[in-house]
Amino acid sequence: MFTYLNPEVRRQLIDDGKLVRIDSAGHPVAVDAPLAEGQRALNVLGPIPLPLSRGTEQPVASWYAAVRSTELSEVESLASTLRERGGQHLFSELVSSIAVNSVLVIGEPEKSEAPLVRVHSSCLTGDVFGSRRCECGPQLEAAIDRIATDEQGGYLIYMAGHEGRGIGLWAKAATYLLQDAGEDTYQANRSLGLPDDSRDFSDAATLLHYFGAGRKLRLMTNNPKKIEDLRAFGVPNLERVKHVSGVDDCNLRYLQAKRQWGHRIDEEDLSNP
Template sequence: MLLPVETAIASGAMAPQMLISSARAATLKLANQLEAAAPQAPVLIRGGEPFSLRDAVPIADPALDLDKPMKGPFRAENLDWQGPAQAALELARIAGILPAFLVDPKDAGEAQPVSVSDLTAYKQTGALKIVTRARLPVTASDTAEIVAFRSSADTREHVALIIGEQRGDRTPLVRLHSECLTGDILGSLKCDCGPQLDAALAAMADHAANDGGWGALLYMRQEGRGIGLVNKLRAYRLQDEGFDTVDANQRLGLPDEARDFATAARMLDLLGANTIRLMTNNPKKVDALAQAGIAVSERVAHQLPDNPHNARYLATKRDRSGHLLT
């Protein structure tokens, strides 16, 4: 039995083992017991006593390391059900919870509630459809149209905002924008998401008005580069302790990049935009779309000035994530 640590609060559960990521295991000084593994690889650990909720939460959440530094000793144990374990960690990420589970070894890996096939079904983009569209006047363009997408295999609802007249004979200017509550809505200065959103819409409106072209802003429901809002805020707390955005995600046992570009490609295909001009500083977006069948005829730089609160964040994107920033 696998029980996510974050849902164990009401159950009062205890278990002799925990499933965590290898990145988190390394912070618990288990690296010398592990073979080289990807940061999100599953690791099964055992302590001297069964794990209670009081024990499990600070083991799972590195944001509590300063408050509860004394942990262990722990031992990494043999894990002979890698498939379900990996699927469990990935589904935890999708759910936006910590990738940590209490494990009852009596039936672990057997009658599991998750499997690799669950992930396969979730990642199939063919079920994504356009469900409705409507006129939506916005500040950048009072003739804009919004298009809503939904899949039978996924509860997330993505949208595209179309600026200008959608025409098959013109290559659209496209921006893939992952939702950012803190930046888009609350005006956070820790990132550049809000200004990038506004600037993209303004550029598309200018392109439509002056060049007769059109643009599409894809607003993707994948907060925090795919780790979810709460986990993003946990990463913010770690950044306040001195970790950069990449290290903060990895200390949580989560990837620093988990966005779903295949879904974006499917949205573009449904819009009839198989060749695009892409507004991005991230060449990995260009490559990901190309692998999914979308041709990028031009990468349009989309850099905005930094501020004292996001300068390190942007430098990390440049130096560690390969963004083309000056």
């Protein structure tokens, strides 16, 4: 996972009590103190409010993200190097060392001249926890429903290593705290010194080449950059299919930011959450 935080933001989180370190027994220890050889400790980021849609009560949970302190220290120098080198794909090197992507084949898309496709970026908070801070969970479920009810089905490609548009779960947790302080989702990335979108779609393109077999593909997305990236990797026969779902009072500001930053979401799509 991508674990580097901008030093100024990191210090503010520590001062606010939002970033702490605990030892293997669960006792708080100094965040910046060096660890003894063999000592295990976790850095814990939070709490972060998550309004949930799973279950009948739909509570607002408090989310904490935890990562081993050794992982944080190991990637900081590499993160600095990658930032200096630049490039969308470079930051993804920190999150995809063992990224396992998935393809769901639904129906009989091999018989279709233009199968329906969804390339879905992994989102633990939305897809698994049911967080309503984003629309990822409803988009995933809606994509499965749309493919399943299409005349001949299609493909759902689930991309691991894409958490938080490629920055990883740890940094995504930090952006949530910055969003709660008033920044939008893109401003929060930039405050951490991270790209707006560092996802690498080269594996998705390879899978589309293999399963699409040169056919026209109807890609469910509102993000023109995803189309551009896939085309850059040699997937030319793409038709964009609008895919708006899960609009909610909890994610309305997030979706408005997406619209302002280029996603093909109409104002009327956001008018009745």
